[in-house]
Amino acid sequence: SSKDKWPLSTEEYRRYGRQLILPEVGLQGQLRLKSAKVLVVGVGGLGCPAAAYLVGAGVGTLGLVDGDTVEVSNLHRQILHSTNTIGIGKVDSAVDYLNGLNSLVNLIPHRAHLTPQTALEIISSYDAVLDCTDHPTSRYLISDACVLLGKPLVSASALRTEGQLMVLNVPPKPPGDASGGPCYRCIFPKPPPAESVVSCGEGGILGPVVGVMGVLQALETIKIIASGTVDRADSTGKSFETHGKANEAPAPASPSLLLFSAFSSPPFRSVRLRPRRANCASCSAQATITEASLTSGSLDYVAFCGVTSPLDTL
Amino acid sequence: SSKDKWPLSTEEYRRYGRQLILPEVGLQGQLRLKSAKVLVVGVGGLGCPAAAYLVGAGVGTLGLVDGDTVEVSNLHRQILHSTNTIGIGKVDSAVDYLNGLNSLVNLIPHRAHLTPQTALEIISSYDAVLDCTDHPTSRYLISDACVLLGKPLVSASALRTEGQLMVLNVPPKPPGDASGGPCYRCIFPKPPPAESVVSCGEGGILGPVVGVMGVLQALETIKIIASGTVDRADSTGKSFETHGKANEAPAPASPSLLLFSAFSSPPFRSVRLRPRRANCASCSAQATITEASLTSGSLDYVAFCGVTSPLDTL
Amino acid sequence: MTEAKAASIPLAVEFTGGLELLFSNQRKHKIAIPSKKPDGEPSNVGDLISWLCDNLIKDPRKEMFVLDDSVRPGILVLINDADWELEGEDKYELQPNDEIVFVSTLHGG
Amino acid sequence: MTEAKAASIPLAVEFTGGLELLFSNQRKHKIAIPSKKPDGEPSNVGDLISWLCDNLIKDPRKEMFVLDDSVRPGILVLINDADWELEGEDKYELQPNDEIVFVSTLHGG
Ligand SMILES: [Zn+2]
Ligand SMILES: [Zn+2]
Numbered sequence: 001s002s003k004d005k006w007p008l009s010t011e012e013y014r015r016y017g018r019q020l021i022l023p024e025v026g027l028q029g030q031l032r033l034k035s036a037k038v039l040v041v042g043v044g045g046l047g048c049p050a051a052a053y054l055v056g057a058g059v060g061t062l063g064l065v066d067g068d069t070v071e072v073s074n075l076h077r078q079i080l081h082s083t084n085t086i087g088i089g090k091v092d093s094a095v096d097y098l099n100g101l102n103s104l105v106n107l108i109p110h111r112a113h114l115t116p117q118t119a120l121e122i123i124s125s126y127d128a129v130l131d132c133t134d135h136p137t138s139r140y141l142i143s144d145a146c147v148l149l150g151k152p153l154v155s156a157s158a159l160r161t162e163g164q165l166m167v168l169n170v171p172p173k174p175p176g177d178a179s180g181g182p183c184y185r186c187i188f189p190k191p192p193p194a195e196s197v198v199s200c201g202e203g204g205i206l207g208p209v210v211g212v213m214g215v216l217q218a219l220e221t222i223k224i225i226a227s228g229t230v231d232r233a234d235s236t237g238k239s240f241e242t243h244g245k246a247n248e249a250p251a252p253a254s255p256s257l258l259l260f261s262a263f264s265s266p267p268f269r270s271v272r273l274r275p276r277r278a279n280c281a282s283c284s285a286q287a288t289i290t291e292a293s294l295t296s297g298s299l300d301y302v303a304f305c306g307v308t309s310p311l312d313t314l
Numbered sequence: 315s316s317k318d319k320w321p322l323s324t325e326e327y328r329r330y331g332r333q334l335i336l337p338e339v340g341l342q343g344q345l346r347l348k349s350a351k352v353l354v355v356g357v358g359g360l361g362c363p364a365a366a367y368l369v370g371a372g373v374g375t376l377g378l379v380d381g382d383t384v385e386v387s388n389l390h391r392q393i394l395h396s397t398n399t400i401g402i403g404k405v406d407s408a409v410d411y412l413n414g415l416n417s418l419v420n421l422i423p424h425r426a427h428l429t430p431q432t433a434l435e436i437i438s439s440y441d442a443v444l445d446c447t448d449h450p451t452s453r454y455l456i457s458d459a460c461v462l463l464g465k466p467l468v469s470a471s472a473l474r475t476e477g478q479l480m481v482l483n484v485p486p487k488p489p490g491d492a493s494g495g496p497c498y499r500c501i502f503p504k505p506p507p508a509e510s511v512v513s514c515g516e517g518g519i520l521g522p523v524v525g526v527m528g529v530l531q532a533l534e535t536i537k538i539i540a541s542g543t544v545d546r547a548d549s550t551g552k553s554f555e556t557h558g559k560a561n562e563a564p565a566p567a568s569p570s571l572l573l574f575s576a577f578s579s580p581p582f583r584s585v586r587l588r589p590r591r592a593n594c595a596s597c598s599a600q601a602t603i604t605e606a607s608l609t610s611g612s613l614d615y616v617a618f619c620g621v622t623s624p625l626d627t628l
Numbered sequence: 629m630t631e632a633k634a635a636s637i638p639l640a641v642e643f644t645g646g647l648e649l650l651f652s653n654q655r656k657h658k659i660a661i662p663s664k665k666p667d668g669e670p671s672n673v674g675d676l677i678s679w680l681c682d683n684l685i686k687d688p689r690k691e692m693f694v695l696d697d698s699v700r701p702g703i704l705v706l707i708n709d710a711d712w713e714l715e716g717e718d719k720y721e722l723q724p725n726d727e728i729v730f731v732s733t734l735h736g737g
Numbered sequence: 738m739t740e741a742k743a744a745s746i747p748l749a750v751e752f753t754g755g756l757e758l759l760f761s762n763q764r765k766h767k768i769a770i771p772s773k774k775p776d777g778e779p780s781n782v783g784d785l786i787s788w789l790c791d792n793l794i795k796d797p798r799k800e801m802f803v804l805d806d807s808v809r810p811g812i813l814v815l816i817n818d819a820d821w822e823l824e825g826e827d828k829y830e831l832q833p834n835d836e837i838v839f840v841s842t843l844h845g846g
Contacts, residue, residue: 206339211532
C-alpha cells in the first residue's frame with residue numbers, strides 16, 4: 001500500500017526507474033499506474049503497440065478484448081503477434097508476448113468481441129478504456145458505455161496513410177454535467193453512411209501509421225492515470241468520485257483531435273474540438289441512452305450505422 | 315527478380331497485402347523494400363519499435379548494431395526485449411523477436427558499438443541507416459559515415475517527455491553537391507558542451523515518447539525506400555547512382571525537424587531546416603572529413619564532443 | 629491588411645481522411661470564391677460548401693460529401709484548426725486566407 | 738494591424754528540449770522587449786537573446802544558454818517555425834508577435 005515506507009519493490013524501482021524520475025510521473029504517478037486497471041478493446045494495429053507500452057509502463061491490470069485470430073496479413077502492423085501464433089486468438093497471442101515483457105502486470109483476456117450485452121459488465125471493472133477497434137458500431141458502443149460508467153476513453157483510428165486520435169469523456173463527469181469532456185456522439189452525433197466506411201482490409205494501411213497512433217494512445221492513457229484524473233488508489237472506488245488534485249493534475253487541455261497524415265507536410269495537426277453537446281443522446285442532461293437501453297439491445301448499433309453484416313467487426 | 319510474372323510469393327502477397335494496395339507502396343514499392351538493406355544503429359528505445367515495423371513491412375535485410383546487454387530498466391520502453399532476455403546481448407534478443415515476427419527478413423547482427431574503425435565498413439553494406447543511438451559522439455560519427463558513403467540517414471532522439479526527428483542526407487548526393495540534403499553537421503556544426511548532454515538514464519524517459527519517435531523513424535525509412543529515393547533494385551548498385559523517378563518519387567520535402575513534446579499543446583511541431591552548409595566539414599565542397607581521416611581515428615569524436623569517458627555510449 | 633473591394637475571397641481548402649479522393653486526389657487547394665452572395669451578404673462556410681459542389685468536386689458521388697444540404701455525417705469541418713461548431717458552423721463568415729479543412733473520420737485500426 | 742508607435746514589441750518565446758529548466762521550468766513566455774536598440778536600430782534576435790539573459794533566465798548557469806555572445810552549440814533557434822539560419826540568424830529584425838523557439842537538441846534514445 002502507498003502508506004508503506006517502500007511502496008514499490010526493488011524490482012519495480014529498477015524496472016520503472018527511468019520513468020519514475022520524471023516529475024510528470026514520480027512515485028505517486030507510478031503507484032497510480034500500478035493500481036490502475038486499463039482495458040484495450042481490439043488487439044490489432046492500434047491495440048498491439050498500445051498494450052506493449054502500457055504493460056512496459058507498469059499498469060497494474062490490463063484487459064484485452066478481441067474475438068479474432070491472428071492472420072498472416074496482420075503481421076506487418078500487429079507487432080505483438082508472430083508467425084507462430086497465426087490461427088491462435090489475438091488475445092492469447094498478445095498475452096504470451098506481454099507476459100514476457102513484464103510479468104508483474106495482471107493480464108485479463110476477454111476472448112470475444114464487445115457486444116451491447118457484454119460492454120457494460122466488462123468495462124465497469126476498469127478505470128480507463130482504449131478504443132482500438134475498427135468500425136463505427138463499436139466506437140459508438142464503447143463511447144456510450146464509457147459515458148454511462150464514467151470512464152475516460154482514448155480513441156484512435158487509422159486508414160491508409162492517416163490516423164486520428166481523441167481523448168474523450170475527460171474529465172469523466174456524469175451525463176448532464178457540462179464540465180465533463182465530450183463523448184464520441186458529441187463529435188459525431190450521426191453515424192456515417194455505411195458506404196463511406198472503409199476498413200484497413202479494404203483500404204490498406206501502412207504499419208507505422210497505425211503504430212504511431214497506438215503508441216500515442218498508450219501515452220495519453222499514461223498521462224491520464226499518472227496525473228490522477230482517475231485515481232483508484234486515492235478514491236473510494238466509485239466511478240464518479242474520480243478527481244484530480246489541483247497541484248498535480250492540471251485541468252486537461254480543452255478537447256482536441258490529433259490528425260496524422262504520413263505524406264503531408266506538416267504531418268501532424270492539432271484541432272480544437274467542441275465541448276459536450278447540450279442535446280447529446282449519450283452525455284447530456286437530455287441523454288436517452290441508459291444502461292438498460294444499451295444492454296437490452298434496443299439501441300441496435302448495427303442498424304444505426306447502416307451495416308447489414310453481423311456485429312463481429314471489432 | 316522484378317521481371318517475373320509473379321515477383322512475390324503467395325505468402326508475401328498475403329503478408330504484405332494491406333500495404334501493397336496503397337498507391338504510395340504498390341508492387342514496385344514492395345519490391346524495393348524487399349531488395350533494401352537497412353541498418354538500425356542502437357537497439358534501445360528508438361531501435362526496438364523501428365526494427366519491429368521495418369521487419370513487419372518486409373525490408374529484405376535488416377542489420378542491427380549494439381554492444382549492450384538487456385537490463386530490466388530497459389524494458390519499460392525497449393519492447394523487443396523481455397524479462398527472459400535480461401543479460402543477453404540486445405542484438406541477439408532483438409533477433410529472437412524479429413525472427414518470430416517475420417522470418418522472411420534476413421537479420422544481420424553486429425554485436426558491438428559502432429566505432430570510427432568499423433563504421434564505414436559496416437554502413438557500406440546497407441542502403442539506409444537509422445540513428446537510434448543516444449550520444450552526440452555516435453550521431454556525428456554516423457552522419458559523417460553516411461555522407462561519405464551516400465546513404466540516407468533517419469535520425470531521432472528522445473529524452474524525458476520530448477522527441478526530435480530529422481531525415482538527413484536525402485537526397486544522398488556526394489559531398490560538394492549542394493542539392494543533397496543537409497547532414498547532422500550542417501544543422502549542428504559544433505558539438506554541445508559535455509555538461510549539456512543528458513542521457514535517458516540520467517534524465518529519464520517516458521516509454522511511449524521514445525516509442526513514437528522510433529515508429530516514425532521506420533515510417534520515414536519506408537517512405538524513402540518505397541519511393542525509390544535509394545533503389546538497389548533499379549540501380550547498378552553504386553552508391554551515388556541513387557535516383558528517384560519523377561512520377562513516383564516526388565522531390566523530398568525541404569528538410570525539416572519534427573519536434574514532439576508529450577505535455578505541450580499542440581504536441582507536434584514541424585520546423586523548416588537549412589539546406590547544406592557551404593562550409594560543412596562533412597558534406598560541402600570544402601569538406602575536411604574523408605574516409606581515411608574518419609577511419610584512422612584522427613577525428614577523435616570523443617574529444618570533439620568533450621566527453622572523457624570511453625566511447626561505449628551508443 | 630488591405631480591405632480590398634475584391635469580388636472574391638482567397639481561401640486555403642484541404643481534404644483529408646479519404647475525402648481527397650473526391651477532389652482529384654489532391655489534398656490542398658488554393659481557391660477564390662465570390663466574397664458576396666447574390667443578396668449582398670458576405671459569403672459563409674455554407675456558401676463555400678455549395679461552391680465546392682458546383683466547382684471543385686470531380687467525383688460523381690457528391691452524396692459522399694454533401695447530404696441534405698450539409699456535409700454528410702462523419703465529416704468534420706475545421707475552420708482555422710477549430711471544429712466549425714466552435715465558430716458558428718455554416719454561418720461562419722469567411723475571412724481572406726481562412727484555412728478550411730474537411731476531414732472524413734477514419735474507423736480502421 | 739495597427740502600426741503603433743509603441744516602445745516595445747510583443748513576442749512569444751518558447752523553450753524546449755530541457756532549456757525550460759533554465760527559465761523557471763516554464764516553456765511558453767509572452768514577453769515584450771524594446772522595439773529599438775539604444776542607437777535607434779530596430780531590435781533583432783541577437784538583442785532578444787541579450788534581453789533574455791538579462792531579464793528572463795533564472796538559472797545561474799547562463800553558459801548553458803549563451804556562449805561567446807551567441808546561443809551555445811546544440812541549441813537551435815527557430816523563427817516562426819524555421820531555422821534562424823534561413824531568416825538571417827541574429828540579425829533578423831523582430832516583428833510584432835513573432836514566435837521564437839529555442840530548442841536544445843536531445844541525444845537520448
Ligand atoms: Zn456526448
Ligand atoms: Zn553537412
